[in-house]
Amino acid sequence: MAKALLVSPSYFIFFIFLIFSSATVSIFGEEYSYVKSINPKKMNMLKEKVTHFQLYWQDVTSGSNATSVTVLEEVNNSSTLFGSVSIIDNSLTVGPNLSSKTVGKSQGLYASTGIEETSLLMVMNFAFTDGKYNGSTFTVVGRNNANAKVREMPIIGGSGLFRFARGYVLASTYSFSDNGDGTIEYNCYVIHY
Structure with missing residues (x-):
């Protein structure tokens, strides 16, 4: 006569849990397969360098060839122009x-x-149109205290090179x-690969 296998309820519950969790992993595991680690060398991320642009x-802001256009005026004739917003397409020149x-x-x-x-x-992309960096951009987003002699803002990303x-x-x-036209010197220190 065959012996009956006696299993305690806790083992039975654990066994059922194990079966369902395995099934869940196989059913839903594919959902997360789009994430993988990549070797930085395959993305040409070999050595960081620092490039300085002046x-x-x-x-x-004036004339028929304005490159900075105010799209929202200041609030209550504010002396600090509080609330005004300008859209820009300003030239970056070497001099x-x-x-x-x-x-x-x-x-x-x-x-x-x-x-x-x-x-x-300030929210702006520096988009290069000349030389080695043609087609590449880096993005500056930050606070600009216009009355300070020197203002510092972060570079938060880029494209291309x-x-x-x-x-x-x-x-x-x-x-x-x-008339409101201004020339601002930007010294840019970019860490990139």
């Missing part, structure tokens, strides 16, 4: 004159965010005219 940001060689564009926006001081939220970019920019006013 550029002049040409903010032209301070507007006629200097253009090597790219600064495209994005700036918004006046200070009630008591002239501070701006600036993939995985990080770093910072130092901005200082080179000139500012009565």
Whole structure:
């Protein structure tokens, strides 16, 4: 006569749990298969380097060829222009004159965010159109205290030759005219591969 196998209820529950969890993994496991580790060498991420760019940001707000257009006016005639938003497509030049060689564009926006001081939220891509970096961009997003002699803002990413970019920019006013046009010197320190 065959002996009956006696299994305690706790073993039975554990066994059933094991079967269902295995089935769940096989059914739902594929859902997570889109994530995998990649060898950085396969993405040409061999050695980081730091590149310094000295550029002049040409903010032209006047005339028929304006590259900076205010799309929202300031609130209650604010002396700090609080609430105003400008969209930009400013030239990046190698020298301070507007006629200097253009090597790219600064495209994005700036918004006046200070009630008591002239501070701006800057959101812009530095898009290169010349030389080795043609087609590559890096992105600057940060606070710009316009009254400070030197303003620092972070570089938070990039594309093309600036993939995985990080770093910072130092901005200082080179000139500012009565009609609102300005030339800002940008020293950009970009860490990239």
